[in-house]
Amino acid sequence: MLRSCFLLTMTALALLFSPGAREEAVILPILMYHDVGDAAPGKDRVTPEELRSDLLWLREAGYDPVTMGQVIAFVDEGAPLPDRPVVLSFDDGYYSAFDRVLPLLREAGAPMVLSVIAGSADEFSAYGPGNARFAHLAWPQLRELAGSGLAELQNHSYDLHRPRGGGWGCDRLPGESRGAYARRLASDVLRAQERIWTETGRQCAVFTYPYGRYSEESEEILQELGFRATLTCDFGVNLLTGDPDCLFGLKRICRSHGADLAALLEEARTSLKWR
DSSP: OHHHHHHHHHHHHHHHHSTTOGGGOEEEOEEEEOEEOSSSOBTTEEOHHHHHHHHHHHHHTTOEEOOHHHHHHHHHHOOOOOSSEEEEEEEETBTHIIIIIHHHHHHHTOOEEEEEOHHHHHHHHHHOOSSSTTOBOOHHHHHHHHHTTSEEEEEOOSSOSSEETTEETTOOOTTOOHHHHHHHHHHHHHHHHHHHHHHHOOOOOEEEOGGGOOOHHHHHHHHHTTOOEEEEEEESOEEEOSOGGGGSSEEEEEOOTTOOHHHHHHHHHHHHTTO
16 A cells, blocks of 8 residues: 555646646645643643644635545545645644633634544543643543534544554554454454444544554555544645545644744645655
């Protein structure tokens, strides 16, 4: 699949830059956020003011935030997208998505894609958030977010967001057969699917890779499980075409504290020319 994705990218580039064919492919940047708070901002935490500034800049630059559901509908059905779509993705399901991010999204009228670690939601539902810094959302808050119309819940595994047995996330473990790996990955991912569906009534079509670790094997397994798209941590923007394969291995732009959003987007767009 990695070779086919490369060939797909080259084909999409030819379509995009050939005369009269620009409408056949759409450039999609996906911004990747994690936590939001004032204390100790860094790679995985921006301040509320930075997020507010990002939302304002995106609007002034002509970007319209969309959900992954809209992206999938564009690829599958030709449903229209805005002229300059962008996805705001938030990984891990931190509590700040509820108390910091949601109010800012309401101000901006912008949706987010919230990738949930279902095992963490179970854990924090049982024991409570404790210290809100780096706490994860419990199911009541996730239900409220899902019902807000501003948070699209997606699958970030049940319990793969930790190193184990010589591997990280969705890595195949040393000495693990392909069949054993497929069963282990499917067991975890489907458990997360079941918990998210049971607690929120939401069926996830997108899998977000823990740590961004993925392979041709993991992509094939997730497609077999019925997922329609996968999100990685690879840097760059994406070309959307009518080919469903373009939805797998989607690149993202990590928005860290202190970064310049305009410069990040320009760098990501420029890198597309050389891929």
